[in-house]
Amino acid sequence: MDQIFLSSVQKELAEERDAVASYVRNDPLLRKHFSIYLFEEGPSCDRSAGKVYLKAVDESAVYLGIFGDEYGPEGETGKSATELEFDRATENGITRLIYVKGSSDDQRHPRMLDLIKRAQTDLVRRRFDGSAELIEQVYASLIAYMEERGVISSLPLDAAAHPDAELSEVSDEKIRVFLQRAKSLRSYALAPETPPESALAHLDMLDQGRPSNAALLLFGENPQHRFPSAETKCLQYHGTEIRKPIPDYRIFKGDLFEQVDQAVDFVLSKLSLAIGTRSQGPQASRTYEIPPGVVQEAIVNAIAHRDYASTASVQVHVFTDRVEILNPGALPGKLTVEDLRKAHSSHPRYPLLAEAFFLAKYIEKAGTGTLDMIEGCRAAGLPEPDFREDGQHFVLTLWRDWLTPEVLRDLGLSDRQMKAVEFVRREGRISRPEHVQLTGMTDKTATRDLTDLVAKKVLRRIGTGRGTYYVLASLRDIRGTNGSG
Numbered sequence: 445m446d447q448i449f450l451s452s453v454q455k456e457l458a459e460e461r462d463a464v465a466s467y468v469r470n471d472p473l474l475r476k477h478f479s480i481y482l483f484e485e486g487p488s489c490d491r492s493a494g495k496v497y498l499k500a501v502d503e504s505a506v507y508l509g510i511f512g513d514e515y516g517p518e519g520e521t522g523k524s525a526t527e528l529e530f531d532r533a534t535e536n537g538i539t540r541l542i543y544v545k546g547s548s549d550d551q552r553h554p555r556m557l558d559l560i561k562r563a564q565t566d567l568v569r570r571r572f573d574g575s576a577e578l579i580e581q582v583y584a585s586l587i588a589y590m591e592e593r594g595v596i597s598s599l600p601l602d603a604a605a606h607p608d609a610e611l612s613e614v615s616d617e618k619i620r621v622f623l624q625r626a627k628s629l630r631s632y633a634l635a636p637e638t639p640p641e642s643a644l645a646h647l648d649m650l651d652q653g654r655p656s657n658a659a660l661l662l663f664g665e666n667p668q669h670r671f672p673s674a675e676t677k678c679l680q681y682h683g684t685e686i687r688k689p690i691p692d693y694r695i696f697k698g699d700l701f702e703q704v705d706q707a708v709d710f711v712l713s714k715l716s717l718a719i720g721t722r723s724q725g726p727q728a729s730r731t732y733e734i735p736p737g738v739v740q741e742a743i744v745n746a747i748a749h750r751d752y753a754s755t756a757s758v759q760v761h762v763f764t765d766r767v768e769i770l771n772p773g774a775l776p777g778k779l780t781v782e783d784l785r786k787a788h789s790s791h792p793r794y795p796l797l798a799e800a801f802f803l804a805k806y807i808e809k810a811g812t813g814t815l816d817m818i819e820g821c822r823a824a825g826l827p828e829p830d831f832r833e834d835g836q837h838f839v840l841t842l843w844r845d846w847l848t849p850e851v852l853r854d855l856g857l858s859d860r861q862m863k864a865v866e867f868v869r870r871e872g873r874i875s876r877p878e879h880v881q882l883t884g885m886t887d888k889t890a891t892r893d894l895t896d897l898v899a900k901k902v903l904r905r906i907g908t909g910r911g912t913y914y915v916l917a918s919l920r921d922i923r924g925t926n927g928s929g
Contacts, residue, residue, distance in 0.1 A: 445476075445477060445478060445479055446477060446478050446479075446504075446505035446506060447478070447479050447480070447481055447500075447503055447504040447505060447506070448468065448478050448479070448480045448481065448504060448505070448506045448507075448508050448586075449481050449500055449501050449504035449506065449507050449508065449529065449533070450464060450465060450480055450481065450482055450508050450510070451501075451507060451508065451509045451510070451525075451526050451529040451530065451533075452509065452510035452511065452512065452526060453512060453514045453515070453516040453524075453526060454483070454484060456512045456513065456514045457510050457512050457545070459575060460510050460545070460575055460578055461482060461510065463575040463578065463579060464480070464508070464510070464575075464578065464579060464582055465480045465482055467579045467582070467583070468480045468582075468586075471583070472753050472754050472755050473587075473596075473753050474583070474586060477590060477595055477596075478506075478586065481500050481503075481504060483496070483497050483500070497525060497529060498528065498529070498532050501529050501532040501533055501536070501538075502532070502536060504533075504538060505538060505539065506538065506539045506540075506541060506586075506589065507529065507530065507533035507538055507539065507540045507541070508541045508543075508582065509526065509529075509530055509540065509541070509542045509543070509563070510543050510545065510578070511526070511542060511543070511544045511545065511556060511559065511560055511563075512544075512545045512546070512552075512556070513545075513546070513551045513552045513553060513556065514553055514556065515527075515553040515554075515555040515556040515559075524555070526559070527555075527559055530559065530562075530563070539589060540563070541582070541585050541586075541589075542560075542563045542570070543570050543571070543572055543578055543581060543582070544560055544570070544571045544572070545571075545572060545573070545578075546571070546573065547571055547573070570585075594607055595607060599651060599656075600794065600795075601657055601752055601753060601794065602656060602657055602658035602661075602752075602794035602795065602796040602797055603648065603649075603651065603656050603657075603658065603796060604651055604656060604657060605650075605651035605652070605654035605655060605656050605657065606654075606657065606660075606670055607654075609654045609655050609657075609660065609670070610654065610655070611640070611641060611653075611654070611655055613655060613660060613664055613665055613666070613669070613670075614640060614644070614655045614659055614660065614663045614664055614665070615663055615664065615665050615699075616640045618662075618663040618699060619640045619643050619644070619663050620636050620637070620640075621636075622662070622663065622701075622800070622803075622804060623635065623636045623638060623643060624636040625803075625804050625805070626803040626804060629803075629804070629805040630802070630803050630805060632803055633646075634646055644656075644659050647659075647796070647799075647800070648796060649662075649796060656796065657670070657671075657752070658794065658796040658797055658800070661674060661699065661700050661752070661797065662699055662700055662701065662797065662800050663699060664699055667697075667698070667699055667700075668697050671752055672755075673752075673754065673755045673756060673757050673772075674697075674700075674752060674757075675695055675696060675697045675703070675757050675758070676695070676696045676703045676706070676707045676743075676747065676757065676758045676759075676760065677693075677694075677695050677696075677757050677758070677759045677760070678692075678693070678694045678695075678696065678706075678707055678710040678711070678759075678760040678762070679692070679693045679694075679759070679760070679761050679762070680692040680693070680714050680762045681761065681762065681763050681764070682764070683763065683764055684763050684764055684765050684766075685763075686761070692710075692714075694706075694710060695757075696710075700747050700748070700797070700801075701804065701806070703747055703758075704740065704743055704744055704747055704806060707743045707747075707758075707760050708736070708739055708740050708743055710760065710762075711734075711739050711743070711760060711762055711767055712732055712736060712739060714762045715732050715733040715734055715762075715844070716732070716733040716844075716845070717731070717732055717733070733844055733845050734767065734821070734824065734826065734842050734844060735820045735821075735823070735824050737816075737820055738816075738817050738820040738821060738824075738829075738842060739767070739842065740806065741807065741813050741816055741817050741820075742767075742769050742817060742829070742840050742842060743758075743760065743769060744801055744806050744807050744813075745771075745807075745813050745814075745840070746758045746760075746769045746770070746771035746838075746840065747771070748792070748793075748794065748797045748798055748801050748807075749771065749773070749776070749792065749793045749794070749798075749838075750771035750772050750773055750793075751771075751772045751773030751793065752794070754772035754773060754836070756772040756836070756837070757772070758770065758771045758772070759771075763844075764844070765843065765844055766841050766842060766843050766844055766918075767841070767842040767844070768839060768840070768841050768842075769839070769840045769841075769842075770834075770837045770838070770839050771837065771838055772836060772837060773793065773836070773837075773838060774833055774836070774838060775833065775838060776792070776793045781831045781832060781833065784814040784831045785814070785815075785818065785828075785831075786815075787812075787815065814829075814831065817829050817840075817842075819872075821842065821843070822871075822872030822873075823872075824845075825845070825866075825868075825869025825870065825916070826842075826843055826844075826845060826916065827843040827915070827916045827917065827918035828915065828916075828918075829841060829842050829843070830843075830918070843918045847865070847902065847916070852865065852902075855900050855902065857897075857900075857902075858893070860879075860883045860885060860889075860893055861893050861896070861897055861902075863882055863883060864879050864882065864883075864893060864894065864897065864903075864914075865897070865902060865903075865916075867879075867882055868903065868914065868915065868916055869916070872915065873906075873913045873914060873915050874894075874903075874913065874914050875912065875913045875914070876890050876891055876894060876912065879893060879894060894914055897914070898914070898917075901917050902916070902917060903915065903916060903917055904916070904917040904918075
């Protein structure tokens with residue numbers, strides 16, 4: 445881990461010093477590679493302050509100078525601590541990153557202005573106005589520093605390789621099983637017996653002969669060695685809120701395919717399962733409360749698209765009324781929550797992971813996943829899924845079948861209204877003209893029926909005028925919340 449020596453006039457730039465130190469220490473990527481030295485945080489000792497901070501410069505890989513208007517007290521040498529630190533870093537030949545506060549030099553101390561001019565010819569120097577802009581520039585400089593030294597790659601995370609990664613970390617058997625599945629299900633070009641290194645090269649999962657991060661996550665013997673947070677936490681709750689006791693709590697590790705399989709099995713084991721008869725075939729039909737394909741699509745989306753630079757994990761919460769799946773990271777690019785409910789182009793955060801899940805037939809064509817989930821829930825007579833961004837997480841909610849026969853009976857619905865509910869379960873929506881055609885009632889009676897179903901929170905009205913239609917309501921609509929309980 446490289447030490448950053450943060451140099452500035454402490455009193456003048458206390459806010460900026462604290463902002464940079466806090467950001468480096470809390471950013472998931474930077475804190476893995478850098479520690480930061482602040483003189484004011486060091487222990488008191490008998491040695492002179494000058495010897496202490498100059499020794500800290502000697503032990504650092506990066507000198508990060510924040511220059512303001514003040515020069516600082518001049519010591520026995522006639523120079524300020526900031527200039528002495530800069531000179532020592534220059535003598536040692538370490539990387540120097542200089543950030544100058546403000547665009548005007550009118551109020552700057554003459555000796556600070558001279559120091560800034562000295563620093564403008566052979567090192568990184570940027571101007572900034574506030575802490576937010578400073579942090580943005582520091583982050584960009586530190587990323588460039590790591591790329592130049594091969595600590596990280598300029599490639600996307602899934603295509604890049606850790607500098608210490610070795611082919612021995614990848615399981616030959618896992619690659620063989622994947623190729624066998626891809627060949628069988630997608631007519632993939634490579635045969636199962638293809639040498640692992642050749643297979644990874646064909647999948648674009650080699651970076652200068654080393655397995656990429658995508659290869660480690662998908663086929664690694666122990667992916668958590670490189671990505672400790674690459675795990676899926678599954679929890680079951682008795683009610684509709686996060687509350688103890690928790691009857692079942694599992695943490696699934698291993699490669700991403702294993703995590704998907706285990707998380708899907710966890711959810712399905714908690715859902716209601718209806719066993720049919722053999723009237724239509726030699727085996728009785730099995731109908732889950734939420735279609736297994738919808739559950740798998742939701743979990744694959746979370747695991748494939750999560751931010752693997754984050755220290756958070758994918759979480760799957762099974763409540764009595766819903767299944768919530770949380771993955772670290774916001775929606776990529778300019779994609780919005782509203783875009784997920786209509787045809788949209790694919791924006792995978794990690795294209796290599798998405799392609800592997802497609803080849804293994806865990807997902808279908810990229811960009812259709814959310815629409816497939818919506819259609820799957822409609823076909824099962826369930827409310828449409830909810831999508832939302834919550835802080836640093838993307839949250840997908842699958843609603844369970846809360847409109848049980850007992851609930852409908854207690855609501856006192858008429859036969860006409862029961863027909864409307866069944867129609868919506870089957871078709872996904874109903875309009876007033878469709879209700880008229882379904883029941884043979886007048887427009888006025890149909891309007892009254894549907895309005896009453898909305899009032900009883902069975903249906904939800906969408907649109908206005910002739911374009912109005914009705915869909916199944918979820919418990920979110922009843923509570924008037926975002927579905928978090």
